[in-house]
Structures are given as C-alpha cells and as structure tokens.
Amino acid sequence: MFRVPGHRLSSETEPDPAAALERLLSAALELQLEESGLQSVLLSNQDETDEVREAKREILTTWQGVLARARETGVVRADIDAPRLQRLVCGVEHAARLGPRDDRDVLLAVLLRGIRA
Amino acid sequence: MFRVPGHRLSSETEPDPAAALERLLSAALELQLEESGLQSVLLSNQDETDEVREAKREILTTWQGVLARARETGVVRADIDAPRLQRLVCGVEHAARLGPRDDRDVLLAVLLRGIRA
Numbered sequence: 001m002f003r004v005p006g007h008r009l010s011s012e013t014e015p016d017p018a019a020a021l022e023r024l025l026s027a028a029l030e031l032q033l034e035e036s037g038l039q040s041v042l043l044s045n046q047d048e049t050d051e052v053r054e055a056k057r058e059i060l061t062t063w064q065g066v067l068a069r070a071r072e073t074g075v076v077r078a079d080i081d082a083p084r085l086q087r088l089v090c091g092v093e094h095a096a097r098l099g100p101r102d103d104r105d106v107l108l109a110v111l112l113r114g115i116r117a
Numbered sequence: 118m119f120r121v122p123g124h125r126l127s128s129e130t131e132p133d134p135a136a137a138l139e140r141l142l143s144a145a146l147e148l149q150l151e152e153s154g155l156q157s158v159l160l161s162n163q164d165e166t167d168e169v170r171e172a173k174r175e176i177l178t179t180w181q182g183v184l185a186r187a188r189e190t191g192v193v194r195a196d197i198d199a200p201r202l203q204r205l206v207c208g209v210e211h212a213a214r215l216g217p218r219d220d221r222d223v224l225l226a227v228l229l230r231g232i233r234a
Contacts, residue, residue, distance in 0.1 A: 043215060079223050084216065088227065091212025098160060098204045106196050110205065114231025 012062060017069040021076060022112055024066050025089060029108055032093045039090050060086075080115050088115070129179060134186040138193060139229055141183050142206060146225055149210045156207050177203075197232050205232070 014020035032038050047053040063082040070076040080088075092107050131137035149155050164170040180199040187193040197205075209224050 077223075077227070080227075084220060084223065087212045087215045087220065088224065090215060091208040091210075091224070093208075094211035095204045095208025098207060099201065103201060103204065106194075106201065107205065107208070110194070110197075110228070110231035112231075113233070114227035114229075116230070 017073045018075040021070045134190045135192040137183050138187045
C-alpha cells in the first residue's frame with residue numbers, strides 16, 4: 001500500500017528554505033530506497049485508487065511548496081520544477097541501487113549541490 | 118555490439134580539465150541514451166567477450182585519467198571516483214528517460230554542478 005511520507009510536515013514547517021529542501025529530498029530518497037515499488041507508483045499516470053491519487057496530489061503540492069520557497073530565496077535553480085525534481089530523485093535512487101550503501105550520502109550531496117542556484 | 122565511445126580521445130586531448138570532464142560526461146550520457154543496452158553492459162561484472170572486457174577497461178582508464186586531472190586541479194569533489202561517477206551517469210540516464218527531451222540539458226547541468234569541488 002501507499003502511505004504518505006511522514007517527512008511532508010517536517011519539510012513544510014522547517015523555517016529555512018534550503019534546509020527544508022534538503023530534508024525533503026533526503027527523506028524522499030530514503031523512502032524510495034526502502035519501498036522499491038514507490039518510484040513506479042509516483043511516476044504512473046494511472047492511479048489504482050482515489051486514495052493513491054490523493055496521496056500523490058498531496059506529495060506534489062508539498063514539493064511545489066518547498067520548491068517555491070527555495071526559489072523565492074534564490075537557493076534553487078529556476079529550471080527545477082517539482083516533476084523534474086521528482087525525476088532527478090528517481091535517478092539518484094537508481095544510481096544508489098547500483099552501488100554500495102556508502103554511496104548514498106555522496107549521491108544526495110551531489111544532487112543537493114547540483115540543484116543549487 | 119559494443120563500440121568504444123568516440124569521445125574518449127577528444128576528452129583526453131582537451132587541455133582544460135573541467136572542460137574535459139564536461140565533454141566526457143555529456144558524450145557518455147548521449148551515448149547511453151542512444152544505446153539502451155549499454156548501461157547494463159557497463160555495469161555487468163560478466164563480460165561476454167574479451168573484446169567487450171577490453172573496451173570496458175579502456176573506458177574506465179579514460180574516466181580515471183580525466184577524473185585524476187580534474188581532481189588535481191580541484192574541479193571535482195574528492196569523493197567522486199570513476200565507478201561512482203559511472204553510477205551517477207547511469208542515474209542521470211534513468212532520470213532522462215523518465216521525462217521530456219528538454220530535461221536532458223538541465224539534468225547534465227545538475228550533474229556537472231553537483232560533482233564540482
């Protein structure tokens with residue numbers, strides 16, 4: 001089943017926009033690595049149930065909110081929107097699955113550095 | 118069949134270490150996106166033929182050379198080695214396949230920015 005990530009609220013209440021973005025991406029990556037079917041659910045255009053559709057809508061809204069704050073304060077590239085950022089996290093998840101566990105922190109650091117304005 | 122990427126030499130002869138790294142990664146990503154089976158060949162530990170094994174050894178040597186120059190001149194993170202960088206490119210390839218074509222330049226830019234020292 002599909003559960004709404006618990007990091008949603010912590011990212012939204014984090015006052016620093018850059019820290020909120022970092023927390024969001026770190027938790028999203030961790031969650032996707034834990035639940036191997038999540039990526040395809042997130043990316044699918046055909047949701048199985050209304051509950052899944054609603055959960056995905058909430059997630060996207062959260063990402064958009066965190067990104068909007070990051071963009072307003074100039075901490076993220078202007079050409080990174082929420083769907084593109086989700087695809088980037090899916091790419092990092094893919095890379096993380098190819099290597100040893102100690103890759104993960106480096107991959108996340110590369111992503112965070114890479115999307116900075 | 119497996120062909121040795123033509124960008125190998127151009128990256129090696131490029132005098133500027135950062136430009137060489139950029140050229141290498143741009144060409145590697147383009148090549149992997151063109152040839153969808155390449156990623157699994159690159160990552161496999163079991164090579165079909167001596168020719169493939171030799172081609173992969175050459176590619177890895179090139180990556181190590183370009184990375185060594187980039188590291189010496191301080192343009193790349195110290196924790197990025199050639200296998201990790203290959204996994205990162207595989208992750209970007211994965212992300213690129215999930216989205217529209219105009220994602221590609223942004224994804225490559227994020228990768229290049231992300232691995233900078």
